[in-house]
Amino acid sequence: MATVIVDVMLKQEIHDPQGEAVLSASHRLGFGAVKGVRQGKRFEVELEGPADGAALAAVEELARELLANPVIEEFSVHATE
Amino acid sequence: MATVIVDVMLKQEIHDPQGEAVLSASHRLGFGAVKGVRQGKRFEVELEGPADGAALAAVEELARELLANPVIEEFSVHATE
Numbered sequence: 287m288a289t290v291i292v293d294v295m296l297k298q299e300i301h302d303p304q305g306e307a308v309l310s311a312s313h314r315l316g317f318g319a320v321k322g323v324r325q326g327k328r329f330e331v332e333l334e335g336p337a338d339g340a341a342l343a344a345v346e347e348l349a350r351e352l353l354a355n356p357v358i359e360e361f362s363v364h365a366t367e
Numbered sequence: 368m369a370t371v372i373v374d375v376m377l378k379q380e381i382h383d384p385q386g387e388a389v390l391s392a393s394h395r396l397g398f399g400a401v402k403g404v405r406q407g408k409r410f411e412v413e414l415e416g417p418a419d420g421a422a423l424a425a426v427e428e429l430a431r432e433l434l435a436n437p438v439i440e441e442f443s444v445h446a447t448e
Contacts, residue, residue: 287402293409308410308433317429319422321368322413328374329389332403341400348398352389 288337290345294354294361295326329353330366337365369418371426375435375442376407410434411447418446 296302304325312320331348333341346363354361377383385406393401412429414422427444435442 295409295411305410311433312429315429315432317425319415319425320412320429321415322411324411326409326411328376328407328409329386330376330403330405330407331401334400334402344398344400348393348396348401351396352392 288333288335288341289366290331290333290337290342290363291366292329292331292345292349292353292361292363293326294329294349294359295324296358297360300358326359327353341365369414369416369422370447371412371414371418371423371444372447373410373412373426373430373434373442373444374407375410375430375440376405378439378441381439407440408434422446 302324305323308323308325309320312323331345335341342363342365349361349363350356383405386404389404389406390401393404412426414426416422423444423446430442430444431437
């Protein structure tokens with residue numbers, strides 16, 4: 287079994303209210319060095335067989351179709367070490 | 368400015384309804400090779416200064432206090448390359 291990671295984040299130009307909420311909470315808790323926070327989703331996808339090119343391509347297609355909204359989000363796919 | 372990544376996932380023994388929903392949707396879309404999906408959160412934390420030991424320790428404390436629920440979640444912290 288191979289595990290492929292898909293990280294989905296809002297595009298830079300998209301307003302991130304969740305990230306801002308975490309940022310202000312960080313400051314309230316005294317973490318003044320924190321200058322910005324962006325929040326996204328992380329998927330661990332388990333596949334039959336090795337994490338080869340074909341598997342990564344299939345997960346990329348899955349991400350495009352199901353895991354990310356291409357209008358406002360961008361994603362990256364990588365196999366776990 | 369340094370960017371430190373915090374990945375928060377449910378502990379293995381915790382039931383993951385979101386992951387299961389994504390798994391069944393994957394199968395409906397024809398991605399039969401997908402055997403399991405777990406969904407979590409990914410935070411990009413921007414800090415003043417370098418991503419040195421002190422910065423990573425501060426973000427680890429932030430994760431423990433704010434970003435993850437230690438009862439049901441586990442997290443990992445790493446600086447971006």
